[in-house]
Amino acid sequence: MNQTIRRLPHARIEADSTVEFFFDGRRYTGKKGDSLASALLANGVGVVGRSFKLHRPRGILGCGTEEPNALVQLESGEYTEPNVRATLIPLYPGLVAKGQNAWPSVRFDLLGAVGLCKRLLPASFYYKTFMWPNWRSWEWLVRRIAGLGTAPQAADAERYVKQNIHADVVVVGAGRSGLEAALEAARDPAKRVLLIDSQEEPGGRLLGSPVPEERSWLANALSEVAQRDNITLLCRTTVNGYYDNNVLAALERRSNHLGPRSGNAFRECFWRVFAGRVILATGAIERPLVFPNNDRPGIMLASAVREYTHRYGLTLAREIVFYTNNDSAWQVALELHRVGVKVDAIIDIRGAVDSALVEGARDAGINHYLGTRVINTKGRSGIRRLKIQRAPADGDPSVQSVESLPCELLAISGGWTPTLHLYSQSGGKLQYRESDACLIPDCNNQNISVVGRAAGEFRGELNLQCQWLTPDVPPENQWVDFQYDVTAADIQLAARENFVSVEHVKRYTTNGMSVDQGKTSNVNGLGILALATDREIPAVGTTRFRPPFHPTTIGAYAGIELGALYKPVHLLPAHKAHLTCGASFDDYGSWQRPVCYPKPGEAEAAAIAREAVAVREAVGLLDYSPLGKLEVVGPDARAFLDRVYINNMVSLKHGAARYGLMLNEAGIVIDDGVVVCLAEDHFLLHTTSGGAAVIHRHLDEWLQCEWTDLQVVVNNCTTQWATMMLSGPKARDVLQQLDCDIDLSRESFGHMQYREGHLLGQRCRILRASFTGEVSFEVSVPARYGQSLWKILMQRGANMGITPFGIEALMLLRTEKGYLHIGADTDGNTMPQDLGWGGAIARKAGDFIGSRSLSLPVGLDADRLQFTGLELLDPKGQTISGAHILSADERTTNGYVTSAVHSPNLNRTVALGIVAGAAQRQGEEVTVFYDGLRQRARLVSPCAYDPEGNALNG
C-alpha cells in the first residue's frame, strides 16, 4: 500500500498536524485524530502482526474492537502493555509500538517457517502427539512458541479507580440509535440517563459517514445531548460485563489517548453501573467472507475501508476491489467513488443484485462481477492479485470461467453480526434470522431492550446470500479465526471427529477463543459447522458469551485497593506509643500488633526471651486490645449463653468470671474465653483475639435463624475499649500507684474476678484472668484513652522494671503454662473431651450447641488426638510447631507438635501437641519427626512451669 501524503478533505483529523510515532523501531508521522491503525495505514505499513500458531503475516482487518490481527506491544518498561489493538489506540505524540509474536520482526519473521508444516498441524493436533517419550520432553518447546505479547516485568506505574454510578436508563452505544434512544429517554426530566460509548467520541458509524445530512444530524444530536442536564455522556468507556439485576461493569480509558506519563491521576476508571433499564445500541460487526487465503494483509472489512476513508481520510490503495454477498458493501463502494476514491471492481456472489446498485456502479465506472466468487488470492506480504470464478450462467459447471484481477486492497463483507455479547451475558437468548443470516435478540428476563443494528434493524435490506465458505475449493486455506489460525478445514475436521456441539468445536479448534473472542469468527464458524453436520443453524445453537466484552485491564478491577488499602489495617489505640517503645509489628488476624520490642541490635528471639523473663520476674505490659469483647444483653441472655457454652452459665454470679468453651454444631471447639456477669441480664464475653467478628456472626446466626424467641442482643464492642494487660509479680504494685476507686488488694480482688470503677477519673473495667500464669490485670478503658493509659503505666512502672512485651512473649509464656490456644493447639476436629473437658460435659444439665454431635461414634474413638505436653528426652533438643508425632512403626502420623518454644525460664524446649490417645498415654515415649530428623519425647502434662499455680495467687 502506498503512503498517503494528503488526506481527503472531509476527514475528522487535523490535516495540518504532525504526530510522530514509532513502530518496530522506525519513525513515522500521523495526524492528530488518527488511531495507531489509521496512522500505520497512512504510512503504508501493511504487515502489523503475526498469527498465533502459524505466524502468518497479518494486516489490519477492522477498525475497532473486532480487530483480530493488529495486536501490538505498546510502550516499554513499567508502561508496557501487550496485545493492544492498534485500531483502538488514539495516536499520541511519541507513541512507541512493536509487533509481537515474531522474531526478529513481524515483517520478517523466521517463525513463519512453522507455516510450512501447516499440514501436520490441523486443529488440536497436539492431543494426538507429543506423547513419546513423554509430554515433558516437548512441553518447553510448545510453551515457548505459544503466547502473544510479553508481560511487563515491573509493577504498573499507573493507577486505577473504581466508581459506582446509578441511572434510570443506561444507553450503551452512542451511534445513531443510541443517541436517539438517549434523547428520547431524557425527555422526561426526572429520568437520569447515562449514555456510554467506547469510542473516542460519540457518533458510532456516523463518524465514518461521508453523507452531509448524516454529519449534520450527528452535530445536532450531540449539541442536544450537551444541553440536557439529565444526560451523562461517558466516552472512551466500554461496557464489558452485564450481571444480574442490571448491574453493568464498564471501563473508561482516562489517559490512554495521552500516552504514558500523561500526568493524569488515573489511567482508567472501572465503573459499576446500576441501571433501572438498559438500552443496548451496540451496533453490528461486519463478517469476513471465507475463501482461500482470505487472511492476506490488504484484505479488510468493507466497513473498515469506509471508516478509514471517510473518518481518517485515507486513500488506502490504487486498486480497490470489493467482494461481497450483500448490498451494504455496494453502498460503501459507491460512497468511496463519490468522494473521489477509485474503486476498480465489485465482486458479488449473488447472481442478481438490485438494479439501482448495479446502475450506480456502472455510472461510477466500477466493474462488477455478479455470480462470482474469489477462489484465491496472491501476493507475498500483501495481496496483489485475485483469482475469481464466475458461476456458470445456466448451471452447467463445465462452463465456469476463471479470471485473475489485480488488487491492492480487497474490501470484504459477508454480512453483519449484531453485537449482542452484553445481551447474552445478561441472560438473554438469541434467535437466528434466516433472511440475512444473523443472530438477533429473542428473550430476556432483565429490564433490557435492544435498538438499531444491534437488534438487526439494518437501514435497508441486506439482500444477503449466505455463503459460509467457498465451495468446490479446498477448505484448508479458508481462514475463519484469523488470530488463532482456524480454517474451515479445522471445523470440518472437528465435525468429522464427532465434535458437533458448538462448544466442542470452539474448544477443539479454538475458533473464537482468541483475544477478540470470536467477534469476526463465531458466526462463520457456526455456519460451517451447520454445513458440515447437515443441520440448520438453530439446531447447532450458539456459544454463551462471557464477560468481558472486550479484554479489560486486570489492575482496573483492583482500583486503588492495593498495598495498605488492600485490606484495612487495624491499628491498636496505642499504636504510636508502641512505635516509641521500639516495637516491631506484624499482622495477627486483621490487627497489626507488636511482635516484641527489640532493643537496638537485639535479635527477635532474644527480645522475646527477655520480655518473657521480665514478666515472670517483675512485671510486663501488653496491649491486649484485640481481645474480643462481645456484650450480650437481654432478659434471656443467661439462658442463651448456657446454650452457647459447654460450661454451666446458670450459676455465674454478678462480678464473677468463668472460662468457657464454645462448640459448633459438629461438636468442634471453635472458641474459648472468659465470660463475665455484669448484671443479671448483661454479660461480657471474651473471645480469642481476631475471633470477635466470627463469633459475633456465629451467635447472631443462632439468634436470628434458630432461637428467634429469645430476647437477646449481641454487640461487638471490641474496638471501643483499649485493654492493657499488666502481668507479673509486681503487676498489682504498679496498678496500685494509680488513682483507682477499685479495691485491688489480693483479698478483695481475687483471680477470675471482675470489677468496674474509675481509673484516673475515667471509666474502667478490670478483669483478673491470666494467660501468662502470673497475676494479671486486664484493664480496659475507653479506646481513646488507650494511648495515655499505656504511657502512664510505663512511667509509673519504670521503677519496678516494667517491660513492654509483645504477642510472641505472651505465646511463649502461655506455652510454658500449657494454656490452650484455640486454632493453634486445636484443629477442626478437636472436641472438648480431647482437651480434658469430658467431665464438664457430663455434668452439664442443659442442652448446648454441639452436644448432640459429641455422642457420635467418632467422639468415642480411642485414637482421637488429645491435647498434651511434650518433653524432649534430650534436654538440649529443640523442636518446632509443625513437627509430627509418629506411630510406633513410624509409618503414620500419630499427632503433631502444635506449639514449641525455647523457655528462657526453664532453659529447655517446652512443647505442646495433640497426640492420639494422649490422655491415656501420659509418660509414654514417642518419636517426633520434622524435616528428616527424629527425636524422642515423652508425653507429659501440658503445664511445664509452676504447675502448682503459686504465681497466680501471689
Add this chain to the structure above:
Amino acid sequence: MEKYSAFGLLRHALSGHRRWPQVWRSAELKPNYDAVVIGGGGHGLATAYYLAKEHGITNVAVLEKGWLGGGNTGRNTAVSRSNYFYPESTRFFEHSLKRFETMGRDLNYNIMFTQGGVLSLAFSRHEMEIFRRWATAIQVQGVDCRVMGREEVSEAVPLLNMSPHARYRVYGGFMQQRGGISRHDAVAWAYARAASSLGVDIIQNCEVTGLNISDGAVRGVQTTLGTIRTSKLAMAVAGHSSVVAGMAGIKLPIVSQCLQAMVSEPIKPCFDHVVMSPQVHCYVSQSDRGELVIGGGADTHPSYGQRGNLPTTESVLNAVTEMYPAFSRLKLMRQWGGIVDITPDASPIVSKTPVNGFYISAGWGTGGYKAIPAGGETLAYTMAHDRAHPLVEPFSLARFAQGRLVDESAAAGVAH
C-alpha cells in the same frame, strides 16, 4: 480405536486429514443397560471407562444432559496435586496424581500434564506453622513436598510482590513439585474416546428427569429421550448432585455454589508454577497457550447460575494485582463459572446409598478435577462389587451421620 501418534498425523496429513475416525461413537439410546452413569463429566466418563476396562461391564450408557465435559470438567482451572493433609485424602489423590502422570500414554491422548509444581504461600507465622505441619504430613506419607522460606519463594516466583508496601508479607510456602496443570477438555475427551471404543454408549443431550425405584432398588431411569432399564445406576453430576439424589429421595449434605475462573490474554511464558495464595485469595498459573489462568474463592451464596457475580471477580483480581503488580496492565480475556458441590468437610462422597444399586460420586466441590481418574476407578469398583473400593471407604455417605468427617479445611485450610 485408532492409535494416535506423530506418524499417524503424518499419514493423515497425506489424505488431508479427511479420514480421521470419530473420537467417540454417536450412539443410539438402548432400552436396557447393565449399568448407567448419569453425568458426562470427567467422573462419569472415567467411571464408564473403568467399568468396561477393569470389570468387563461394557453394556454401559453415560447420560449427559448437555455436551460431554461441559460441566465443571470443562470449566475448571485444571490443577492437579496430591498434597492433602489426611492420609485418607493423600492416599486417594496420590493415586489419582499417578494416573494423571501416565494418562497421556495410558489413554493414548495427550492431556498435556505440565508438572511445574504447585506452591502455596504463607502470610503469617501461624500459617507457616500450619504449612510445616501440612508438609510433614505429606512427607510422612512418602509424597514429595518441601517447605520454602521467603527467599526461595521469591526466586521461584520472580513476579511476586515482595515489596515492603505489600499489604501482607510473604513468609514462605510449600511446594509439591509433581503438581501441575493439564488440559481439562482433553481429559474428558480421552476418557470418552477410550470408553466408547470399549463399547460404552455416550448419549449427549439426554437429561435424567426421574429414577425408577421399587422395593428399595434401582430399576431404571427416566430421561428426556425415554426410559431405560438398569439395575446399576451411578450419578456423577457435580453441582446438580442434590437434584438427582433428590430423585432417589436422598438428601445430601451438599451446598451448590458458583466458583469462577478467568483467563488473561495470552502472553509469552512468564509464570512457571501454580501459585496458591490463601490469604490474599487467588491462585494463578499459566496455560500452554500463554493465558494466565486465575481462580479464587466461590461466590458467597448458593446458586445454579453458571456465571459468577461481579464482586467476586473484583475481589479475585484485586488479590492478583496485589500479589503480582506486574500483571496489572494485562487484560482479562474471559471469565466464567461452574457450580461446585460442597460438602461440610469439603471431602468427596463416593459411596453406596440406601437405595440398592444406586451409587453416588459427589462433593468434589472446588477440587475434583484432579480426582477424575481415581474417582472413576473407585466408583466403577464400588458399582461392580457393590462394595466400597478401599481408597474410598473413608468417603462414604454414612460418615456424616457418624461424624467421621475428613475435614481437610479444618487441618489445612485451603481449597482446590
